[in-house]
Amino acid sequence: VITASPSDEVGSDHHLDLTLITTRSWLHRDARLVGSGRNALFAAAAGLLGNDGILYIPTYFCHDVTSWLERHLPVKLFNHGPFEGESDLKIGPTDVALMVEYFGDRSSLTVEGGSVVVDRTHLPWANHSYHRRPDAVAASLRKALPLPDGGIYQFADSVHPEIEINRPNFMWEDAVSETMLGMGLKAQYLRSVGPTKQDFINRIKSVERHLVDASHDLRSSDFTRAFAGQFEVDAFDRKRRSNQELLCLLTTDIDESIGLTNTPSHSMLTFRSIEHRNAARDAMIARGVYPAILWDLSSRLVPDQQRRFADTTLFLAVDHRYGPRQIERLGSVITSLTGTG
Ligand SMILES: Cc1ncc(COP(=O)(O)O)c(C=O)c1O
16 A cells, blocks of 8 residues: 655645755846746737737647637647647748747747747756747746746847836735745645645645736746746756656556656656546545646647547656655556556
8 A cells, every 4th residue: 555645745836945046047137037927928929929910829738828828919729739740830920939848848840930939838947949049938937946926038139029027916916925825835744744735725726826817917926036047957957857767767567558758847657548547647646646637628629639648648747856755656656557557
């Protein structure tokens, strides 16, 4: 029987860990900080779109974010997703294409015409280069770093659009304070020093609950402005890679119908069907492992191959938060999935 103590738990929102803050910054000095990833995508795209231009968003994307962007900009979907091989997109001179670095991998998309914004949310400090230099890069921060909110965007040296995104918003500040409190309580919960899951679970989601209604010109919280860059991201990458290597060693006799793949930002498990995936997810959650689904694509028309990938895959957090102790336990949880896959 594999019982979970709080310190064994893997996945879900980051807890507050001020010990990770360092004096050096990984952020480029031209990077601009805003309230969220969607604010950053908006700023980058709005700065590049010409009159009557359209923002092209790939079909494999977080559709809540697509819907939010559609409220502010003219949007069209184009067919593109992860692990699909090289593909081309032709757009008009006033249009912008969103090129997503899925799971930290280099994008396989080539865009002809218009402008290009790279979405680097899965690994905000990735440094992939492209034959055609992107006109802007944007990312959400709170998925990869222990921050309550925040997005970054940066234009290429050759473009200098006038975009002012800096409106303070007291509802947002309150939501961030609530999320920070949740992150602090989660840190205490993981150390088993008092708080329960009920104490942090709603609070930590406060920022996410406010994302949909947040304005498009929101500035980031003071906390994120102070600390967004102050993390040793190279050390984070090294730790994730060693966690991934250990996880591979520990899962050599995993059920043959389950696939384990490592990407620069995540490890992922792929199952035979959505039913097997869901059963595995429930079994993992019962043991304190919280895998993510990226993304629920059910609200829009997307190619079958992308829907199937989204429906049969689970993403595991194997990042800097975890060490051999949690990874060994994660390995035995995965190995025990034999039969559900
Ligand atoms: C790839 C990607 N880009 C952008 C965003 C938007 O980030 P935020 O939720 O901070 O607005 C998300 C969020 O789900 C995302 O997954």
